[in-house]
Amino acid sequence: MTGRVAVGARADTVGIVGAGGFGTGLAIALARAGRSVALYTKTAAVADAIRTTGRCPRLPEVAVPPAVHLVTDVAALAAAARFLVIAVTSTDVGGRLAELGGALDGNHLVVHAIGGLAAPEDTRVTELIERLTPVLRVGVLAGPALPLDLAHGQFASMVLGSTFAEVASEGRRLFNLPPGLRVYTTTDVVGVELASALAGAYTVALGLADGVGMGPGPRAVLVTRAVAEASRLVAAQGGQARTVAGLAGLGNLLVRAGTQDPDHQLGLALARGLAPSADRFTEGARAALAAIRVATRRGVHTPVLAGVAAVLTGKASVGDATRLVADSVAAEE
Numbered sequence: 001m002t003g004r005v006a007v008g009a010r011a012d013t014v015g016i017v018g019a020g021g022f023g024t025g026l027a028i029a030l031a032r033a034g035r036s037v038a039l040y041t042k043t044a045a046v047a048d049a050i051r052t053t054g055r056c057p058r059l060p061e062v063a064v065p066p067a068v069h070l071v072t073d074v075a076a077l078a079a080a081a082r083f084l085v086i087a088v089t090s091t092d093v094g095g096r097l098a099e100l101g102g103a104l105d106g107n108h109l110v111v112h113a114i115g116g117l118a119a120p121e122d123t124r125v126t127e128l129i130e131r132l133t134p135v136l137r138v139g140v141l142a143g144p145a146l147p148l149d150l151a152h153g154q155f156a157s158m159v160l161g162s163t164f165a166e167v168a169s170e171g172r173r174l175f176n177l178p179p180g181l182r183v184y185t186t187t188d189v190v191g192v193e194l195a196s197a198l199a200g201a202y203t204v205a206l207g208l209a210d211g212v213g214m215g216p217g218p219r220a221v222l223v224t225r226a227v228a229e230a231s232r233l234v235a236a237q238g239g240q241a242r243t244v245a246g247l248a249g250l251g252n253l254l255v256r257a258g259t260q261d262p263d264h265q266l267g268l269a270l271a272r273g274l275a276p277s278a279d280r281f282t283e284g285a286r287a288a289l290a291a292i293r294v295a296t297r298r299g300v301h302t303p304v305l306a307g308v309a310a311v312l313t314g315k316a317s318v319g320d321a322t323r324l325v326a327d328s329v330a331a332e333e
Helices: 021-032 044-053 074-080 093-101 125-132 147-152 165-175 189-211 216-236 241-245 247-256 262-271 283-298 303-312 318-332
Strands: 013-017 036-040 059-063 068-071 083-086 109-112 137-142 156-161 181-186
Touching (some): 013 074, 021 036, 021 059, 021 068, 021 147, 036 074, 059 147, 068 074, 083 093, 083 165, 109 125, 109 165, 125 137, 125 189, 137 165, 137 189, 156 165, 165 181, 189 216, 189 241, 189 303, 189 318, 216 241, 216 247, 216 283, 262 283, 303 318
Parallel strands (some): 013 036, 013 083, 036 068, 109 137, 156 181
Antiparallel strands (some): 137 156
């Protein structure tokens, strides 16, 4: 593996921006299925570890196959791959897109796999891609595909949202790898982006619930109420409410809650007494705070999100937030 990109044909190479857990897991899955992959990272320690050990420190359980070619230069990435996946955090995406903007052109197809909203103004990431790069055709990739499941070849599914037929068709061609990975497509970009972000926010909520010992019945009510209020928010933003009940929303939430997912772990820790602090916030925590701002601007009633936001900002204890959510949900009946 080298910064010189000795990859296959540009149209058949997938470029992945970000060697985090998901980006690396997807790269391994694609490479094992015979795809050529250009994996971009600007973190020197990560690049050095992959070069010297053949493993990514953010997903060390699985070796990185030789078909994954490490790239540390955005111009080399743009030249190697026409179809790119942005797999960084919502806090990093603006900077990464600014770097990519000078290297990409209107021929590239770009999707992101970021379960969050970005600054400024709680922007959907597809909007940010269009704003910061010359890319014309964009989309979003989401769903219940855990990094280790992808890397180990376990069954996983994702949904690709795009209004561009070429993005959908190329996404199916490059990523649909049955039986290990199946990709479905939809034109509901808004729904997929918001459902994915909200899944992380509600994973924090389920961590809080599990941390206080909520039983299976009340926990099921929490999940159904979360889906209901997320559907209202998606619809208010112009998306399709039913998308929330699919892979990007409910599927994403169910697979992450109860695992070692960082959002669930944060909720557990807060319920057990960890003081809320912005420097500990996960993607789901940031998504909860962004989504409650969007809900407030839209006038959408989201009591579960409000409860999570109150705990994250130190305005309510977990017990107080639980009671507020329960009272608010009861008032809806």
